Amino acid sequence: MNYEAQLKLQAYLDGELPAAEAAEVQDSVDRDADARSLLAEFKNTSAALEGHEANITLPESREFYWSKIQREIERAEAQAPATVRPVIGISWVSWLRKQFAPLAGVASLAIVLGLLLTRPSAGPVSDSSVIELASDDMGSHTFRDQDQHITVVWLDDRTQDSEFTPADPLASVQPE
């Protein structure tokens, strides 16, 4: 048998030949004792190897083997914080943030709208303006910056801060 025929015989055993070629090899096996011997040798080797890996077991305990894997996973994740997986039981802060972020947005919008609605209607709004709200004891001011799209609201107790806000707001009103 030449080398090519030997390789073909092996491919025949492994089911790698198309049907027509497989039939040719089967004929040669029937006629040629060398082919039969080589085929038997291949089969014996395969049979000897069958199930061999099933006997190989890890020579380390489950806990010890796992501890090294876990340590390596944690070390790798610590090195790449951007790709850290969420760990059950630890990511509650981010969960809360995720759940309440839309609510915080809605609340902010409601405050801003409420303040805008209480603005005096007279006169156009300038880019930077101060709005005063009428109140006996409490002053409320809103600063809006259209360019920056920000609104700042602050409250002041007029009864405590006489330097900037008179105790009696009407006292500062000049008669026309």
Place this chain on the structure above:
Amino acid sequence: MKSFRDHSSATDEELVEGAKKGDMVAFEELVARHRDKIYARAFSMMRNEDEAIDLSQEAWVKSWQRLKQFQGESSFGTWMTRIVINLCLDHLRRRKRQRTESIEVLDEESGGVERQMPVVTANPTERLERAELRKRIDEALNLLSHEHRTVLVLHEFEEMEYKEIARTMECSIGTVMSRLFYARRKMAVLLANLKTEELK
């Protein structure tokens, strides 16, 4: 996903889903289930206990990092096995680059001696105790070059087809056929010789 106490009774698919969501306990259960097989494959290829342990553990770490890529086209065990095989091949390639070309490869390329070796007619493993057979196969596998051993492992243990082996080993189908042929012939001769030596 089931609760933690149910991990041992969960299917691989359920455990994989849990692990994808970051459940380490589910992943640990997967490791416990498949660790022997993954280690055995690494050991078959490397023939070294320490290297096999290290590479199998590296495979588990990689699988955790790539779990989202696992879409269930094959079983989890098969997917894991392919990871460890690729790691072993990378390791063997790196090691080979550091060495000069082995005589085994030169033999293979120039025709080798296995083609002329007489066929082993008697079954050398016949009537052997299981432990004795295992020992003898281990000895024979240790004597093969890593190229021959790898192709034998991928074909006989992993049951890969020629084209799949060629893709995995980054070589031609012709090379796979040639390596498999020499590996089988060498194994047959080595097993027969080991038996003869024992009889002496």
